[in-house]
Amino acid sequence: MTESPGRSRTLWQALARLGPYLEGLKLRWTLGLIAAIGAGVVALSIPQVLQVLVNSLLDDNAQVSAVWTAGAVILGLGVLEAGLVYLRRFFVIPPASDAETSMRTRLFDKLQDLSASFHSAWGAGQLQSRAIADLNLLRRWFAFGSLMLITSVVSLLVGFTLMATLSPLLAVVFLGAALPIMIIGPRFRKKFVHYSRASQDQAGDVATKVEESVHGIRVLKAFGRGDYAQEGFTEEADELRDLEVSKARTLAKFLMAMVILPEGILGLCLLIGLWQVANQETTGVTIGALAAFFATAAVLKGPIEGVGMMLGMTFTAKTAIDRHADVMDTATEITSPHAPVVAPERGVLEFDDVHFRYPDTKAGDRDLIDGVTLQVRPGETMALVSATGGGTSTLLNLIPRLYETTGGAIRIDGVDVKDYSLADLRSRIGVAFEDPILFSTSVKSNVLLGTSHLRDVDDPQHPHRDAAPAPDQLDEVLRRTLITADAEFVETLPQGVDTPVGEEGLSLSGGQRQRLALARAIASAPSVLLLDDPLSALDVRTEEAVTHRLREVLNRTTTLIVAHRPSTVAMADRVALLEHGRISDVGTHSELLERSRAYREVMSASVRPVSAEEVLGRE
């Protein structure tokens, strides 16, 4: 995250990067620019015109009509000015907001497509700040900052040309002011960009802290560590404040230079000009010329300050683009193949020398999944057993391609999972993760997550399957799966299946959550069912009931079930023991108990003794 390839990108490249979003923006933006410049020109011209008009009244034989003409002209210009200002917004706001919105939704889509490993590394706050704050900033820059920057530069150039025609010598002197600004400009840019990047990243970290402190509120409360969390947060917020202040200070210095340099030089010009006028015979500079020069120079004051402010905004906008690009440039490793294979569903699951290692594994270590080979027959229930941290969950995650294997192949119905379209693959599979991962909607929406419930008819991710329940069967399916998962408790909830379960389902008991997750896995009638320790939070009696009812379903479904207890293993036809990244043995529970020492160790409570010193070492 600290890597930011964006640093080397120039503003133009950054803008080019946004190309697709800006398609609709170009024409209207240009019109908006014309309106903005037009409004600027009118604003500048009104005082001049006024002067001329009022002077026309000086005429001795001036008529009442002259007054009316003058009034009409000024009113006309005034209406024009207001109209142009209105038009600027009218042209630019809608397309800028469209660009903002489309960037936002594309970012969202991109994030949803990125793999679980990406998400575990990026704090939610970082992502959220990119989706909201950064894009708001960009919109404002498109709609306002960019136009004002150009307008300011244009009026600067116009003003300068005017000045140059009036007094070339003084114009050259005045140009001298630009030189030091050219020198400090890049330094300012570098520093400002640095701070703006750092503070925007920091804002993301602050948001991440907030997110964690709310999600982890139970732990914090259980240990009374609210203060501790607060300290951590304060630290981050403090750093954000410091960065923001440093950023402002950098900008302030630049603004100071933008005032002192030109105005200071103008002071010198005044000195020189006075001397020139005093020696008019030799220099030929008149009082009128001097006065006109300063009148023109005054015109530059606004644009110069404007340029300074708008540059600041522009660099911040660039940072926002960079941060956006950081995410958008991340390669989506897990995608559907170009020509997905279609295969009839039978429910054969095979592992063929499957390898997998997490990216941050130490170089010398063996792969976590180190050549797993295993066949699960259609309709068979296979238990997967390993010691804690043995890699069972990882292996399960590889099947629906939540993570991508680094070697070998996993085949479903004879086809490599990488050759199916993702939607097809995942619709064949039902998963119950070890943590339930429920959403803050109703019980019903949670259980029917994998079905057509609340999906649009044309949802590309819900391909037709013969086994999948039809939309009109959903209520029946819901009822049945809830029974199968022994989740009839739902009936006693205040609003039955429509009861909201709270964020992450936390207004349910642990076992209740787990049973909903189980119901969710089987609701879509998958042909391959992956259950990651699905009964861990259930009491033995409920476990028994669930096991009993599940068996019927499992009879028809190929199931891989991670088990830590004999009671869970009891559901399985065969057991596979995952040891050191490989399947070291496959057989029935009793067979393995008999012949595998490792299996006996994992499945029974005999343990290596721990010395008392080791345990009490801290006292």
Next chain:
Amino acid sequence: MSEATSRAGGVAANVATDDAMSDRFAHLRGTAGEEQIELDKEERGFIRRRSWKLLVQLSVGVRRKLLITALFVVIAQAAQASIPLIVAWAIDWGLPRMIEGQSSGMWLPGLSYIACAVTAGILIFHYTRMTAEASQQMLFTLRGEVFRKTQALSLDFHEDYTSGKVISRQTSDLESLRELLDGGINSLVQGVMFMFFTGVTIWIMDFRSGLVLVAALIPIAMLGRWYQRNSEVAYRRTRVSSAKMIVHFVESMTGIRAVQAFRREDSRSRQYRRLAARYREDMVRSISLFGVLQPSLMLIGNITVTVVLLWGGYRVLEGDLGIGVLVALVLATKRVFQPLDMIAMFYNSLQSATAALEKVSGLLEESPTVTEAHHPRHLPEARGELEFTQASFRYDEDGPVVLHALDLHIPAGQTVAVVGRTGAGKSTLAKLLARFYDVSSGAVSLDGVDLRDLAVTDHHRHVAMVTQEAFLFSGTIRGNIALGRPEASEQEIIAAAKAVGCHDLIMELPEGYATDVNKRGGRLSAGQRQLISFARAFLADPAVLILDEATSSLDLPSEALVQQGLERLLGNRTALIIAHRLSTVAIADRVLVIDDGRVVEDGAPAELAAQGGYYAKLDAAWQSSMGA
């Protein structure tokens, strides 16, 4: 930090004192009326007052800075404004002197010019810097304050108010405030000052034109009111729609694995698109309002100029008004309206920020249901005797009773296993002890002190709980274990890890105890996460230890290892161990069987096993499953 903290505390207290008012606004208190967009006059007044008050309170501590900033703005403006005067002075006064041969005619104006420029520049630097400092300080205070509030609020609040909303309050709402603070003061001070002085000049030159100016205030005021009414509602809408968008975003990202596995990317994306489109619409509507306000103000200004010109022109023709005065008048009238733009912009960001503050102040107004007593009782040392007397509990006032008038005495030092069907109320019992909630009736006490009377810090020191959900924070393993007791030494942390048998696995990680476990501990397996949470509790070393299924995801050997460690650790501590695996129960002195919120069996394990009740069946089932 401490200074900021105490000040922030004051903010919360003050915001809360509003409660004394009648309850006409009950539906708007706290976060209740958050999504209500149309408000009647009084409701509006109530909400606005609340947010303004917050804004005013936030300024405590930076007021002097703000004042100085304003002063600097004024001086810098004056310095810049005097530059044309200096030029005029140079020509009228300096030139003749120079021609007379006195060089001061050149130096004095020249140097004054430079001095003004330098003064203006330096002041611009300072006020830009100070504005940022003040605004960042206010934001910092508010951030900390909102954080403290969300931490202080009880779980029942968090169950309804999702994390996404808290994040949206902390980020996008504060962002609106920041816009106001960053740009606001300067433009307001500059604008008002400029308008005032120019206005006065006009009055002095020609009071009739001054009258025209005053007359122009009428349409301006009307326009302002129109804008206020509409933009308020519009901005309120954007706050609501932006929060919805963020909530959806956060939940999608948190549950990404389920989203992907159940192929919900597309439908989630469509929903997000709808929310984002909604937000865009609301945003554009509020911007468009400003887009009408700004040119309208400009138009009013230009019409006023025209009127001044017409009326003045007539009078020039009649000879009542000097032509020079007319030029000056007309130009000044044109200029007087220029800063109106800035003021309008300020007003715009004020409206936006107030809408955001409405939400933030609402959150701050919430009060936790679980609070410390006014005169808390201290308990420096605890033996760990627990007592439930007629304790009943329900999660919602209209919800089902989860615990029924429970009477339970747990002597100090006892290890109690709690078993029972899922949803029976075991975790609820534990959560009452950890004071996640307070009992609906009856009492829970530790060493004879009602938990509600016990000082919060003492309670936390004596009672620690490993929750059913093993939650790890992103950051190092060390940091996660240390959460149990932040002041613990490295050795103690390692010892705790060894005690639960996770030292070896930690050492195998790339950076040992310094390994970052990623968001929610995603770098570890479920069992490993449980071990770490367990180590945390070991380290906390409380008088009462509550374990809510702390070993459910462990394999049997690890579980047994943890148990051994536990047995030694417990010694004379009181422990409440909730477990489905009877293996855990083996070390208990006493077993409670909970069913449907009642204790249905209570006794020593062997005793209960012989009794033939629920526990006996459980035991039998367990034995047979182990043997299977």
